[in-house]
Amino acid sequence: MFFVHSARPVLASGENLITNPDLEITDNTGLPQDWIKGRWGTNTTVFEYPVLGVNSSKAARVSISSYSSGDAKWKFADLAVTPGHEYQFSDFYTSDISSYITIQFKKSDGTFSYKDIGHPGPARDFQKFTATFIVPANTETLSIFHLLNAVGTLTTDEFELKDITALPPPPPDSNNLISNPSFEYSNGAGTSPVKWSKGNWGSNTSTFIFPISGYQSSNAAEIQMNAYSSGDAKWYFDEVPVNPGEAYSFSDFYKSNTKTYITVRFKQTDGTFKFLDIGTVEASTDWQTFSNTFTVAANTVSLTIFHLLKNNGTLAVDAYSLKKIESDPSKFSTGMVSIHFDDGWRSAYENAVPILNAQGFKSTNFIVSGRLNPNYPGYIQSPELLALQAQGHEIGAHTRTHPDLTTLSTSQMQNEIVGSRNDLTDIGITPVNFFAYPYGAYNTQTKSVVQNAGFSAARSSDGGYNLKTQDLSALRRQSMTSNTTFAQAKNYIDTAMNDKTWVILLFHEVNYTGNQYSVSPELFQEIVDYLASKDITPVTLGQGVALMQ
Ligand SMILES: [Zn+2]
Numbered sequence: 001m002f003f004v005h006s007a008r009p010v011l012a013s014g015e016n017l018i019t020n021p022d023l024e025i026t027d028n029t030g031l032p033q034d035w036i037k038g039r040w041g042t043n044t045t046v047f048e049y050p051v052l053g054v055n056s057s058k059a060a061r062v063s064i065s066s067y068s069s070g071d072a073k074w075k076f077a078d079l080a081v082t083p084g085h086e087y088q089f090s091d092f093y094t095s096d097i098s099s100y101i102t103i104q105f106k107k108s109d110g111t112f113s114y115k116d117i118g119h120p121g122p123a124r125d126f127q128k129f130t131a132t133f134i135v136p137a138n139t140e141t142l143s144i145f146h147l148l149n150a151v152g153t154l155t156t157d158e159f160e161l162k163d164i165t166a167l168p169p170p171p172p173d174s175n176n177l178i179s180n181p182s183f184e185y186s187n188g189a190g191t192s193p194v195k196w197s198k199g200n201w202g203s204n205t206s207t208f209i210f211p212i213s214g215y216q217s218s219n220a221a222e223i224q225m226n227a228y229s230s231g232d233a234k235w236y237f238d239e240v241p242v243n244p245g246e247a248y249s250f251s252d253f254y255k256s257n258t259k260t261y262i263t264v265r266f267k268q269t270d271g272t273f274k275f276l277d278i279g280t281v282e283a284s285t286d287w288q289t290f291s292n293t294f295t296v297a298a299n300t301v302s303l304t305i306f307h308l309l310k311n312n313g314t315l316a317v318d319a320y321s322l323k324k325i326e327s328d329p330s331k332f333s334t335g336m337v338s339i340h341f342d343d344g345w346r347s348a349y350e351n352a353v354p355i356l357n358a359q360g361f362k363s364t365n366f367i368v369s370g371r372l373n374p375n376y377p378g379y380i381q382s383p384e385l386l387a388l389q390a391q392g393h394e395i396g397a398h399t400r401t402h403p404d405l406t407t408l409s410t411s412q413m414q415n416e417i418v419g420s421r422n423d424l425t426d427i428g429i430t431p432v433n434f435f436a437y438p439y440g441a442y443n444t445q446t447k448s449v450v451q452n453a454g455f456s457a458a459r460s461s462d463g464g465y466n467l468k469t470q471d472l473s474a475l476r477r478q479s480m481t482s483n484t485t486f487a488q489a490k491n492y493i494d495t496a497m498n499d500k501t502w503v504i505l506l507f508h509e510v511n512y513t514g515n516q517y518s519v520s521p522e523l524f525q526e527i528v529d530y531l532a533s534k535d536i537t538p539v540t541l542g543q544g545v546a547l548m549q
Contacts, residue, residue: 020032020035022157023035023049026049035060036074038145039071042067042070043068045064046063047062047074051155054126059155060157061156062154071100071145077143079142080141081140086163087135087163087164088131088132089159090131090160091159093120093126093127094155095120096153097153098119102145105141106139113139178240180194180195182214183220183221184219186210193219193221195237195238196235198234198235202229204231204232206224209223215253219318220316220318222314223309223315224313225310225312228310228311234307237305239267239304242300242303244296245298247296247324248293249322250264252317252319255284255286257285258312259281259282261280263278268300278292293325327500330467331499332468334497335502336538336547337496338364338538338540340366340477340541341365341366341508342365343367343371344366347378351524356393356528357391359528361537362538364393366434367385368420369399369424371402394542398420398436400420404438405438414449417435418449421454435453435459437461439461440462457475458472458475463476463479465496465503475541477503479506482514482517482519486523486526493531502539504541
C-alpha cells in the first residue's frame, strides 16, 4: 500500500468506473443510485442521505452511537476489474474519528478477500484520500469500503476508481525539440511543469492550472480567463535554438470552450521578437490536434510557440511537438524559375526584354555569334547585345553558326564552341561562362569540348526540371512554343516552386508570327505578371548554378 501525489507521472488509461460517484443521483427509494448500506456486528448505526457534499448538494453519512463489534459503511455496487491491473481510488470525507478504507475483492470461486489501503485520521473539513493498488489474480469484481468501526460520524462523497495501468509508453521521440513536451515532469511540489513558463499580459484575469488530466498522459496544463478586455495568456515552452530559413513542423493537442490562436515567437539576434501567426482553432470539448509548418524568419536565434487564449474561457494544452523538416538534399531550399532566350532574336530584345526590365527581372541570352552582323536583320547586333549586358541580363554562347554539334569533327566543334566564346568576349561581353547546345544536341564529345573550353555549365534541350544534382553539362529546360498556353507555363512554374526544383523557361521569338518557336508578347506579359504576383524573381543561369552541388 502506498499513497500518491496527484502529479505522479502515470499514463492514466481509465475513466471513473464508479457509477453515480458523487451520489448526486437519487433512486426512487430515496437512496443514492448504485450505493448500498453495509453493516455488520454489534453496533447502533444510522445511515443518512442526502447530506451536504464536498462540491455538491448530496453526500452520504454513517454515524455509530454505540459500538462493540463490526463496522458500517456506504459502499458502491461491485465493479468488474482486471487482475494484474493497477487502479487508483480516491474519495472525499469528513469524520470526527479515524476511519478505514478496505477493498473487498470477489474471487471467481465466489469467495472474498480483503485489503486495507488506508487509515485516515479525523477531518473537520472535506479531505481527499487517494491510494493505488493492484488487483490480485482470480478477482472478478470489487467494492471499496470507507468504514467506521467505532463511535463517531463519517461523511463520504466524490468517489473515484480508475484503471491506471501504465500503457506502453510512446516511443521517445528524439526529433521533438521541445523539452517536457507533454508536461509529465513537474517541480518537486508537483505544482508547475519544468521547462514551461506562464505568459500573460493586458487587462484580464487569468488562472494557470497544473496539472490537469492530459491527452494520453497524466498531466496537461490549463488556462482559465475571465474579465477579458485585452491581452492574452498562454503556457509556452523554453526557447528552442533554430537557424533562419529552416523549416519546422509544429503540433499540439488542446481542448477549449472558445476560439484560440497559435503564434510563433522568433527571438532575434538583437534580443527583440518577431511574431508569426500559424493558426486559429475553434472550441473543442474533446482533445483535438493542431498542426502546421513554418519557416524560421531572418535573424532568428531561437523560438517558442504560444497557443494562446484571448477571450473569456478555458484552454487546456498537451503533447507538443516541434520537429525540423529535413530537406531532400537534391532539392533547392526554394523553387526557382529562369527565363532564357536562345539565338538572339530581335523580337525578344524588342518585345520581351522591356517587360522583364519593368519588373527588374533578369534573363539569360544564348547568342549565335555569327549572326551579330547586318546580314541577319532578324537578330540583335553587337551594340544592342552590349546594352542588354549593361541592363544586367546574362549572355552565354550558342556557337558561331548554329550547327548540330554532334555531326561535327572535334576541331569543327572547337571552332564553333571556343570560337563563339571568343567572338563574344572580343566585342566586350564578359563573363561568358555558359553555353547552350544548338537544337539541344549533345553527346559525350560535345560535353567534353564545352567543359574544356572553360564553360561552367551548359543547357540542353532535354525537357524537365533541374535538381541540385542535375548534370551541369546538360541542364534541362521547358520549351515555350506557339503551342504553349498560359496554363502550361503556370504549371511549369508552380511545379518547380512546389517541388523545390529549378525550371528554365526557354523562349526564342516573342512576336505575332505564330512561328513554331514564337510566343506572343501578351503571353510573355502574362507569365511575367504571374511571377511578380507570386513574388518569384527569376534567377540567371549563374545564380542557379551557384546553388547546385
Ligand atoms: Zn538555338
